[in-house]
Structure formats: structure tokens, C-alpha cells
Amino acid sequence: MSTEPIDISVDARVRFDWSHLYSATYPLDSLSVDVKVLPGGTWTSIWGKGGSDLESNDGAGNTTPGSMVTETILLDPATYTGQDVQVRFVATSGFGPDLFVDNLIIEPVPACIDPSGLTASNITTASADLGLDREWNGNFLGSGI
Numbered sequence: 001m002s003t004e005p006i007d008i009s010v011d012a013r014v015r016f017d018w019s020h021l022y023s024a025t026y027p028l029d030s031l032s033v034d035v036k037v038l039p040g041g042t043w044t045s046i047w048g049k050g051g052s053d054l055e056s057n058d059g060a061g062n063t064t065p066g067s068m069v070t071e072t073i074l075l076d077p078a079t080y081t082g083q084d085v086q087v088r089f090v091a092t093s094g095f096g097p098d099l100f101v102d103n104l105i106i107e108p109v110p111a112c113i114d115p116s117g118l119t120a121s122n123i124t125t126a127s128a129d130l131g132l133d134r135e136w137n138g139n140f141l142g143s144g145i
Contacts, residue, residue: 001088001089002088003086003087003088003104004086005085006084006087006106007084008075008080008081008082008083009081009082010081010108010109011108011109012080012081012107012108012109013072013073013074013075013107014033014073014087014104014106015070015071015105016033016070016071016089016101016102016103016105017068017071017101017102017103018031018071018099018100018101018102019058019060019067019069019100020055020056020097021055021056021060021061021066022052022054022055023097024052025096026094026095026097027052027094027096028050028093029050029051029054029091029093029094029096029097030049030091030092031048031054031099031101032045032047032049032090033045033046033048033073033089033090034087034088034089035075035085035087037079037083037085038083038084038086043088046073047073056068056069057069060100061097062097063097065100065102068100068102068103070103072114087106089104117132118130119131119132
């Protein structure tokens with residue numbers, strides 16, 4: 001599955017949802033996301049999973065998706081910003097459980113990247129301890145925060 005040509009005029013990212021149940025009986029299932037600079041570039045893999053790594057752990061069944069896992073991939077600005085590109089998904093099946101992909105979005109990188117690994121503990125009516133991944137640096141604005 002490939003996109004039409006896309007003008008990447010600013011730093012961009014690729015986002016999509018996926019779901020898959022890994023089966024040891026059919027261990028050869030895989031999925032990759034590739035990008036090609038137009039015209040005439042070659043496909044380059046920017047994300048991929050296969051075998052037991054292609055397990056979404058989201059409740060997927062053999063023929064039904066789970067709640068879906070969202071992936072976000074930053075496109076290398078030196079390679080893709082200012083270029084026309086195509087994005088494709090390449091799925092390989094060992095005849096195992098169905099693989100589901102949805103909600104492909106290619107969008108500008110936001111000024112403030114979405115945080116991940118959010119946690120809350122010691123919650124009371126007046127306060128809470130909040131935590132997030134150390135890789136993310138951001139500012140919180142708002143009353144009482």
C-alpha cells in the first residue's frame with residue numbers, strides 16, 4: 001500500500017495505528033514502513049517489526065484488531081524536508097493472523113512533541129504526583145500545575 005506523492009515542505013513525522021496477534025505457528029509475519037524521495041529514489045525502511053516483535057499486545061485476535069498501537073516516526077529532516085516523497089507499507093504474511101493498519105497521517109512535527117510514559121500516583125482531591133519518560137522535555141502551563 002503506497003501513498004500518492006507528498007510534499008514535505010517542513011520537518012515532518014509519520015503516524016499510524018497497527019494491530020496484530022503474533023502466532024508461533026506462523027512466525028514469518030512482518031510489517032515495514034518505507035519512504036522514497038521522488039522522482040526515482042529508492043525505498044528506505046524507516047520502521048519495521050517482524051516475528052514476535054510484531055505483537056501489539058492490544059487484544060488482537062486471529063481475525064479482529066485490538067485497540068490498536070500508535071507509532072510515530074520522525075522523518076530525517078536532512079533527507080526528506082523540502083522533498084516530494086511516497087510512503088508505503090509492506091506486509092509479509094506467513095499465513096498467520098490478520099494484520100491491521102489504520103489512520104496514516106503525515107504531518108508537520110509539532111513544536112511540542114507528545115509525551116509518553118505518563119503516570120499518575122498518590123492522587124488526592126488536591127494533588128497528584130505525575131511522571132513521564134525522561135526522553136521528553138516539555139513545559140506544562142495551567143492553573144494549579
